[in-house]
Amino acid sequence: MEKISDELLLSNYQAKTKQSGSSVLGKDDFLKILITQLQNQDPTNPMQDKEFISQMASFSSLEQMTNMNQTMQNFLNFQSESNLLQQSQMIGKKVTYEVESTDPNGEKKIEEKEGTVKSVLFEKGSVLLEMQDGSKITSLQVVKITDRSE
Known part of the structure; x- marks a missing residue:
């Protein structure tokens, strides 16, 4: 079985967050938190399936929103370039x-x-x-x- 990297431990993650000073959580951060939560759960009382599915659904929604945001930004950039070319006829x-x-x-x-x-x-x-x-x-x-x- 493959060992989970030490950089995913909550203590290491918190140290990195304090150093970087970033206040925005991205999809990578969400995955790291989820993996840390799974790694540090109580073996006598593991995370319920419903909780895990709920968190995975949240992650999926976050990823889709991130992708949609990127697509929308690309579209707006394209529209601006297109408008510039159209107006050049003036x-x-x-x-x-x-x-x-x-x-x-x-x-x-x-x-x-x-x-x-x-x-x-x-x-x-x-x-x-x-x-x-x-x-x-x-x-x-x-x-x-x-x-x-x-």
């Missing part, structure tokens, strides 16, 4: 866009401006259009797109 186009401003009376008003898109960039999690004058707008502000020659 480079060199003349656009009319809306800008919200506040007049001297403190009232908000929306005014339309025109400009030519100089570049497209990804900044702070969103795709922005950089205009020839250096201002940056989102594609949601654009109300009209025309060819520059018009």
Whole structure:
């Protein structure tokens, strides 16, 4: 029978946790705790099957949520890259866009401006259009797109 590694003992695990300072438990940590619990259980009163199955179900749920989180993050990254490529078609186009401003009376008003898109960039999690004058707008502000020659 294969011996369980000493690093899985609760005392060693606690020492490592204190050294690393991590407050987030991952699926590896969950498995280590479960193995330690099994290793240190009272032989005269072993863990009940229901308890063990419940903990394994919890572990399975944790692993599925971790995998789903990773998949969702990959999807969001792909969407951002895709959006950047789609918006790159706007480079060199003349656009009319809306800008919200506040007049001297403190009232908000929306005014339309025109400009030519100089570049497209990804900044702070969103795709922005950089205009020839250096201002940056989102594609949601654009109300009209025309060819520059018009």
